[in-house]
Amino acid sequence: xxxxxxxxxxxxxxxxxxxxxxxxxxxxxxxxxxxxxxxxxxxxxxxxxxxxxxxxxxxxxxxxxx
Numbered sequence: 001x002x003x004x005x006x007x008x009x010x011x012x013x014x015x016x017x018x019x020x021x022x023x024x025x026x027x028x029x030x031x032x033x034x035x036x037x038x039x040x041x042x043x044x045x046x047x048x049x050x051x052x053x054x055x056x057x058x059x060x061x062x063x064x065x066x
Contacts, residue, residue, distance in 0.1 A: 006031070042066050 008016070020027045041051045041063065051063040 038066065 016027050016030060019030045023030070044051065045066060052059045053061045
């Protein structure tokens with residue numbers, strides 16, 4: 001596995017720590033999952049599809065830029 005050094009601001013560092021603690025996993029795993037989701041969203045966007053959050057059949061929020 002490749003090793004990566006990452007510099008992020010304190011707000012993102014706090015969020016990352018909270019995500020890791022709340023899901024009982026490592027910060028590295030949170031970043032791996034986030035990159036996997038990013039790659040999926042980017043690939044679907046390149047196919048002309050949209051990423052949206054839907055509740056009860058209604059789009060509540062759409063991601064327009066990655």
